[in-house]
Amino acid sequence: GQNIDQPTEMTATEGAIVQINCTYQTSGFNGLFWYQQHAGEAPTFLSYNVLDGLEEKGRFSSFLSRSKGYSYLLLKELQMKDSASYLCAAMDSNYQLIWGAGTKLIIKP
Amino acid sequence: GAVVSQHPSWVICKSGTSVKIECRSLDFQATTMFWYRQFPKQSLMLMATSNEGSKATYEQGVEKDKFLINHASLTLSTLTVTSAHPEDSSFYICSARGTASGDSYEQYFGPGTRLTVT
Numbered sequence: 001g002q003n004i005d006q007p008t009e010m011t012a013t014e015g016a017i018v019q020i021n022c023t024y025q026t027s028g029f030n031g032l033f034w035y036q037q038h039a040g041e042a043p044t045f046l047s048y049n050v051l052d053g054l055e056e057k058g059r060f061s062s063f064l065s066r067s068k069g070y071s072y073l074l075l076k077e078l079q080m081k082d083s084a085s086y087l088c089a090a091m092d093s094n095y096q097l098i099w100g101a102g103t104k105l106i107i108k109p
Numbered sequence: 110g111a112v113v114s115q116h117p118s119w120v121i122c123k124s125g126t127s128v129k130i131e132c133r134s135l136d137f138q139a140t141t142m143f144w145y146r147q148f149p150k151q152s153l154m155l156m157a158t159s160n161e162g163s164k165a166t167y168e169q170g171v172e173k174d175k176f177l178i179n180h181a182s183l184t185l186s187t188l189t190v191t192s193a194h195p196e197d198s199s200f201y202i203c204s205a206r207g208t209a210s211g212d213s214y215e216q217y218f219g220p221g222t223r224l225t226v227t
Contacts, residue, residue: 030214042202042218043153087152095214101152 002026004100006088011106012078020073020086020103028093032064032071035087037102043087046073075105083107112136113205115219122193122226130188130222132203138183139205143216144176147200159186183207193226200224 003025012018024032031050035043049055049064049071061074075082088100112135122128132142141160145153157173159165159180167173177189186205190197200223204216 033215035218040200040221040223042221044218045215048215091214096158097155097216099153099155 002090002092002098004088004090004098006086006100006103008101009104009106011108012075014078014080014107014109016078017074017076018078018105020075020088020105022071022073022088022100024069024071024088024090024098024100026090026092026098029066030091030093030095032062033089033091033097034062034071034073035089037085037087039084046086078107080107080109111217113139113203113217113219115203115222117222118220119223120225122224124194124226125192127189127191128193128224130190130201130203130224132186132188132205132219134184134205134207134217137205137208137217139186139207140183141206142180142186143204143206144178144186144188145202145204147202147221153202156188190224193224195226198224198226 006022033048034046036046037043047062049062054063059076064071085102085104087102089097114133116131144156147153155168156171157165157167157178159178161180161183165178180186200221202221203219206216
């Protein structure tokens with residue numbers, strides 16, 4: 001079966017660094033997406049990885065290991081506005097997104 | 110670029126009535142549109158996938174006669190919730206994929222429609 005696992009909730013301190021992990025099992029693989037979703041709003045795109053390695057984009061970075069079926073999203077210099085849910089989604093061989101349940105990130109002052 | 114709009118942003122209707130939600134890609138052609146439902150504190154649940162000009166493909170457990178999807182053009186898809194009941198109250202989100210997606214097949218999300226059935 002197809003499955004995405006990520007932690008349900010994480011807490012971090014403003015100004016710190018947090019890493020949100022995601023493991024996936026899909027029928028075929030065409031890339032891994034990370035989306036941010038604030039409460040009551042639609043998801044917004046953060047990153048896309050299809051090759052192994054780290055992609056850095058400002059305060060956010062995303063890493064992928066295809067052999068391990070593993071990805072992480074790294075958030076640096078945390079700000080209060082980063083409090084949100086972070087959704088991991090893997091694209092299968094049919095180019096369909098398989099969604100994780102999301103990780104709720106709570107930022108404390 | 111790659112903007113997707115939804116209308117209405119919120120709607121309240123009485124039980125037994127039907128509600129239509131529109132999803133439009135404003136600056137690109139959406140060959141594929143997706144409809145999701147999200148209950149509070151839960152992740153996105155894919156309801157159906159529609160390709161322009163063809164019938165939608167529904168996920169297991171989603172009633173096609175209750176959730177009517179029409180993808181009549183490359184910029185518009187509609188979801189009609191027929192004979193709505195309180196349990197249909199949810200956040201409905203559409204996304205689109207097409208000429209703006211490039212090699213990543215990225216989906217661009219609309220802002221969502223909050224449906225409340227009384």
